[in-house]
Amino acid sequence: MALKGLDIFKITPKTNCKDCGNPTCMAFAMKVAQGAIALDKCPHLSDEVKAQLSEATAPPMKTIKLGVGAEEHTLGGETVLARHEKTFVSKNLFAFTVGDAMSDEANEAAFASTVVDYERIGERMYVELINVKFGGDSARYLELVKRAAGLGRTLILSVSDAAVAKEALELTKGTRPLLNGASAANAAEMAALAKEYAALLGVSAANLDELYDTVAEIEKTGFKDLVLDVSSASAGEAFADAVQIRRAALKNNDRTFGYPSLVDVGAIAPGDEDMQCALAALFTVKYGSIVVMEKMSYASALPLYGLRQNIFTDPQKPMRVEPGIYPLNGADENSVCAITVDFALTYFVVSGEMERSGVPVNLLISDAGGYSVLTAWAAGKFSASSIAKFINEEVAPKVKSRTLILPGKVAVLQGEVAEKLPDWKVVVGTREAIELVKFLKEM
């Protein structure tokens, strides 16, 4: 259980010296409690106090950076088991797999996963990681590492042979890859390598007990940038391990398991893309930090990335779409306009129903702070003036139609909007999106 802000405040100097960059000690304490700032930002705390508190304020799951620069990704740092308790913070990453034991065709097919690259609600959707798997042919392996490293993504080096690993790390120096190859047999050696090359280290074991001991062993060396590989031949075991590891860390405060996890669903269901998609969804919802697949296609990416975006949305910060004009069903400047808010879910539901109607409509998304229609209206972010301003500034110059459909739930705005937009015909639409098809067809 994290400390409350007031408990932290009590041990601050209470001088409001601002040396930590905050105006007051209270503000500092509250931010530490939220995990937004580290305790050691206060230069006036005694080492004794710091030591006493660092244990209590340390997050139950380590936050680890993978990759560098634009390709830097955050893993771990979760504090809750269910998103409604607070929020999930680090979205899971996806990887596709190439390897020296695979045929050229298979490798080419896997490399083709890089075509998946698109934007959805302000987020770039692509396969962030490439898993390069060692199968015995080191020359071919290193060639693949080189090629993969040239693609501007971070690598997972799945290799347990220390010599080959060293060469691969040499090729990827400075990119902070994940060296996924530590086990009870080679823990010390691999940890030393990972440390030397500033890589993350993936640890695997035959079972959770062995994994637990191996992690404890590696931690003793002081190296803690770990990822726990729960891959197994069985989906059931992998799932059981992923859940139990995350639960041990967050619920039972067992920091030995306070690390992100990796699961190779490609290895669980080789050649079965449908099953890999199913398992990837499962591990996106429950506790897979890195999900490795054989390859990624749009067919799998579209649902999986959408799901991930949903699951990792902060419950208190709803997803927003970009305000603007969205022509649907081939709408042009003469097509009617329908306005709604920029809450992503509203946009999806409304645009989906409008598309179903087949009627050309200019869907206007106004800046309403990301709230739903009624919430935005109540908060004054979707008002007659905000609508009129948006229409006059953004829409009127681009669209010739002068018919505007308002959401039925804000029928109360009709008169006022009509008054503010005298040359527009302001129509009250339906209360529910599902009624839109009929409404638009009959308009």
Add this chain to the structure above:
Amino acid sequence: MSALTDLIYGGANAVAGLTEGAVNDAIAKYGEQKEVAFPDTAYFLPTIYAATGVKVTKLGDLPACVGVLKSLISGKEDLGEALNAGLATAVGAEIIEALKYVESADPYAGDSGIGFVPDPIIRSLGVPLVTGDIPGVAVMLGKADDAALVSEIIKGYQTRGILTFLVGDIIEQAIENGVKMGLDFRVVPLGHDVTSVTHVVTVAIRAALIFGAVTPGDLPTLLAYTKERVPAFVNAFGALDAVTVSAGAGAIALGFPVIVDSDLGDIQVPGALESVTDLTKTVAHSLELRNIKIKIREIPIPVAFASAFEGEIIRRGDMHVQFNSTRKPTCELVVMKDAADIEDHKITIIGSDVDTVTAPADMSLGVLIEVCGEKMQVDFEPVIERKLHYWYNYMEGVMHTGQRNLINVRISKEAFEKGLRLKDFGEVIWCEIMDEFASVVDKCQVTLITDEAKVVELRDSVAMPRYDERDARLAGLTDESVDTFYTCILCQSFAPSHCCVVTPERLGLCGAVSWLDAKATKELTPTGPCQPIPKEGCTDERLGKYTAVDEAVSQATQGAVSSVTLYSILEDPMTSCGCFECICGIIPEANGVVIVNREYKGMTPTGMTFGELASMTGGGVQTPGFMGHGRHFISSKKFISAEGGIERIVWMPKELKDSVGDKLNKTAKELFGADNFIDMIGDETVATDSETLLAFLTEKNHPALGMDPIM
């Protein structure tokens, strides 16, 4: 009373004798093994089966039933006992009717009635009964003096969707007067013998078995079900013989009131057995007695009625007439009355209607809406009154603003031309009250006054005093003066672990849900977001800690929050969803608290802005030292009273100070005798950092500085 019980016992004994004889005759004729059953039912002889659990299948089973029947007739001088004898009559009637089916496979072939009602029909009737599509069941028996009048009663039920069963010569009387019959027309003739009334009794009883899952043999549950869930009543016509009276007693035992057309004088039993000699009043009185409400399907007005018209604006040039408080006297008032003082759906217009003026006109308007209901409370009057605004605006071509004696209502020329008149306002108000407030309002009448003098009279002598009373009640409501608090979990969709505890002095933190609102919400939506918390188990008066509150909060948050206090900011403070009007946070340097409202964008002396404070206070987490609340709470004597109350307030944004200043001063004066306390409180024009604030407080000698350390 004895006259009534005598009649019941007399009838019951007569039926018992008849039954016993008939059973013996049948056994003599067919033998004990002869099967006895009603057609197409899985419930044997339903009354006997439901009441005793006995499955009668052959004649030999019946003598035991006759024994039970007789044992129900105690002859004691007690109405309850006499009603049991009425049940005996029902059992007897059932046996006699069952024997008809032994004699013939279709004993009703030659009758205009249908006799026994098979199970499938009951199953199909169950759904409309449960949904209120069939709002009630009328049983009409006997022969009326005036066939035309009684037929009007049947038609009256028919137009209200009520299912009517007919027994006796009334069937022919109805046919003669053109009453359409059959299940589709919801008028079902059963038979001519008074015993055929059993066929409607078994309908009610099987409804309890099928839809109420009542265990056969569990008589108390059965009677409770028929009383509470089967909205039936009996209308008896013509001379009353003992058998009819005792059958009526059976109906009363099942919870069905009986209305007769003869004057029973003092043997009437209010609510159970009443006389209505004026047959034009039978329908209304029967419905009222059984508390049957008719669902309104469409409001009969000449303009459209929908929320889509809510935002319509009617400009002066487009208006036919307006009722504007600044020009003419106006008022709107909902008052609760006794049931006897209200004639349901009565709409009265006093003064001239809107078709006597030419556009653009100004008229006076006083609207008096009188309601009554078993669950109606005076506290709900303003809740209903506030809805008037919406209902007016839902009418196409009508615009409404304001409330109480300060309103403006406009009717557009177009709406007027379509035929909209004052009575339509009455219709809308009546229909919407009966629909939306059905759970609390049983009857409603609306009076619309345009006569200026009479409006003034209504406003000054009725409405204004009532408004004042309400305001006084609101001001006088304290946490001590009530025995119930309420939860409010409206915001859980985005703050799952948040639950507001609404008390008279601490309204919901959004500022929108007062204790009265919560109370009304509970009555109107019994399973809704506001649930009552009995004010029980006070373990710490200072903190405002109650075991019942903790239980309710724990339940409402699925265990996420196990304990909240009502009056402390430091110990288990109430959680916040995110829609709070204000946030209060402690500032230990000043030994007090600052309060910041949502609208204030700048820095506060705590070193945090509203946004920063909100991010740590919202989301349903408990953050000791910080909490969200409504503006109204600030001037309450309960405001963080555990930490010393309002004396701790050291800083608020200027706008907030202006808005709560007067009330806060008053509370301060009462609590600690300070004059102009608000002037001792800092704001952004004085300080936005704690050092300057502290200097200001010292200069003003703010009382917080002299209090015990806040933490």
Add this chain to the structure above:
Amino acid sequence: MPFKRTPQKFNAAINAMTLGTGDNAVTIGGASVLPLYSFDGDIGNAPKIGVEISDLGLEGECVGMTEFYAGASTPAEMAAKAEKMPGADFVCLRLEGADPNGHNRSVEECVEIAKAVAGAISLPLVIEGCKNNEKDAELFEKIAAALEGKNVLFLSAKEENHKSVGAAVGLAYAQKVGAESSVDINLAKQLNVLLTQLGVKAENIAMNLGSAAAGYGFEYVASTMDRVKAAALGQNDAMLQMPVITPVASEAWSVKEAMVDEADFPEWGPQEDRGVRMEIATAAACLACGSDAVILKHPRSVATISAMVAALK
């Protein structure tokens, strides 16, 4: 030092509900641990999969579907094939055609279709309406009567029509009632309370908590299910212990990603693959969050999800 396992056990369980009758009956629910946590304890009955067919036949369906149902021209013929689909546990007849704003098929016609379908299969049957509250109420009453004794689940009773659906389906004809709310734990609970107050027994109610395709507000589905399961098991809240059934197919196949032609979005690849994966990903996510049964339609989805459930048992 071995890893200390701390299984999360509860003194409460999700209600087990049986659909259908006799040897082919199927039971859903019964878990006393969080969804799919078989390593913690008893998951009761592993999640079940329903195969959806529509009274509108195969209008606009992709090749995989038309090939599977080749030769079937009526809903009954389709149903006979559907119950043989590898992985199928029950059949779900969706009466889309009844929608008054669509084909407006009559109640009588729908009853005949339902009877024919029920007669053609031996697996349990679930009836899904057309989402029009009034029409569904009428439809369910008549179908519940026609299929009396078959122990059919009806999707769904909503707050607006719960009285008629509850009374007809749950009381008059003793069938199973699906209670549908829109992704909100309190609304779900309220509807269950209303239905039980009406007299429908809690054990005869299944919940459809509302669904969304992956990417389309699935976070609300996930959090609602998380909270419902937490309350049902952790708080022993009897009004939330009903098993959860989620119709996935209709949601998954109606989003843009699953619908648009390859010609319009060539880089996205074949439409059928996209639809199948949307259905699979959504179903897997629903099961992870707590669905005790999902309703799917494509043979590939049914095979994949049933294999996944088997692997997680």
